[in-house]
Amino acid sequence: MAQVAVVGGGWAGLSAALALKEAGADFLLLEATLRLGGKVRTLRQGGFLVEGGPDASVRYKKEVLELAQAFGLEPIGTLPQKPSAFILRKGKAHPLPEGLLQLVPGDLRALAKTPLLSFPGKLRALLDLLLPRGSKEDEPLREFVERRLGPEVYNALVAPLAGGIYGGEPDVLSMRAAFPQLWALEQTHRSLLLGAMRERRKRGSREGGSLFFSFPEGLSALTQRMAEALGERVLLATPLLFLEPQRGRYRLHTPKGTLEAEAVVLATPAPQAAGLLRPFLPEATALLKGIPHAPAATVSLAFPEELPLEGHGLLVAAGEGYRVRGFTWTHRKWPHRAPEGVSLVRAYLSGEEARLSEAALARLALEDLRRFLGLEVRPSYTYVFRFPEGMPSYRVGHLERVGRLEMALLKAPGLFLAGNYLTGVGLPEVVGSGRRAAERALAYLALAPTP
Template structure:
């Protein structure tokens, strides 16, 4: 019997297993797939380095940065490009205004100059300076931005940015769960624009540096380091087919037989956790099933010729008629990702279109790229990656759902959850949930009598 079995070998599960090892707990990590890393998947070949899932983490959230440094990995920043990001609006690519705080304007001068907004849209945004505070505990992103800054700011600026972070349609995203800092700005400063300006001054501008980082060998370099540190305490291609309470712990049914553990960390997507808990925790199952997930996919396209593109990438404003959510010009964003003379574009898709077969995803991405460029381009190589569970959508009331989920888990002492559906979809938050679940498991073991 292991003290703790971690189910799931993505970054949440790997982080949990590392934390258990650091604390001297006896653990075993089970992963259903033949590889570790979950949505983090780096492909290397023929001089290309392709990220199938996320391609970066952020410097101002230290969890991933600290992990990399602990394993001797040196972070690399993005290549200098100014402006770095563009939004396609009314058929034209416009630079992202400088001074954004998360997804809202924090620089009045940049707001006044941006061609993304009409004169009326800019005037409506400035009306925020005179509006009273909102009174709701939580509201949707669209409701919040439209109330404070107007519909045009939401459609032209906020929706493409938020869609790039969370995928899917961001209208119903919970402010408390997804953008609590912006809610706090309104409560503290009354005006969202003034609050964003003051927060920017307090933190200093990030425009001059690299907000995002990766590693020279891609994000999977950290996956490999974590896997090496865990050694033989991981079992690949070992799905958990069933979970049930047993004497002094839990029984996990796998193709390798029945395993026993005093505690279990479920570091799986929410739908998988729901299926495992269904036989003995119906309330937790219902809460997990109630977290919507949007399918996601990426397509990378390699070209021998230079593409006529600027910056690191492009997001699509609402109503532009594109099926991709955005493009990253990988060869201009990261060093060493394509052979000399090649261009490398990555398309991001979410929603129903992301369910298409890989060949169809490539076709859709290429059609949208040709439409944007206004010219025929033929890729030398293509790669497509599909993520059926995709991204969790933090709807209004998400934090209350998570609190109820924690309460429901009290009926199954020794079961702990980790993953991107709890407190943030970014890699730092995923790592944090894994470490926290491990700490709770260790505390539980210390308080529980030994079985037998």
């Protein structure tokens, strides 16, 4: 028997297990597959280093940086490019305005100069400086941005950026849950533009390569270090088939036998967590099932020549007739991801297109890339990664849903949740989610009566 069983070997589960180890707790980590890391998947082949899932974390959120530093991993920044990224709108690639804070302009000069917006669109955005503060407790992203900055800013700038983060349909994302910092800007500064200008001065810029970071061997280098630290307490190819509360403990049924634990951290995607809780926590199951997830996929295409590309990548605005949400020019974004003189391009897809077969996804990504380039390029290697659960969508009311979920879990003392469907989809939030779940499990063990 273990004191704590951690179910799921993504970064949430790995972080929870590390926190338990640091505290001296007896634990086991169960992972259903033969590999750890969850959506973090790095492949090295043919001289290329390919990220299947996320390709970076951000420096201004310290959870991943601190974890990497504890293992002696040195981060690398993106290659300097100016402009660093483009948005495809009305058939033309336009540079992202400099000085963005997440999704919104934080530099009035850059806003005035950007060709992404018409003159009337820019004037409407500047009206934000005079508008009163909103009165709603929460509202959808589209409604919020159009109220503050106008529909043109939303369609041309915010929607492509938000779609690149969450996938799915960005219109209905909750401001308080999905973009709490932007929501707070209006509450604190009244003007969204003035608030963004002040806040972005505290951060690095995209152009200097200081905002995003990875590692020389890709993000999976951190997965490997975490796995090595956990050692034999990790059980691979051990799916949890059935979770059974049993007189103050939990019985975990797996194909390899039955385990017992005093506490459990479920660090699986929400749909799997819902299935495990269904027999004894119907309210929590319903709440978990109510969090929408959009399937996602990435296709990396390696070419034997240098393609005519600029910046780090391209986001695609709605209505352009493309199926991909955007491209990353990997060889221009990161050092040493491709041999000299060749190109590595990554396409990101979400929603219904991401449900296609690997062959169909590869064909679709290549067709959209050829259309953008106006060239009949042929890849030498193709790498396809599919994520059926994809990304959770934080709809209006998500924070209240999470609060009700925590209340529902009180009926199962010693059971805790971790994952990207709770309080943030980024890697720092995922790591923080795992550590918080471990801290709650440790507090429970300290207070729980001895059976």
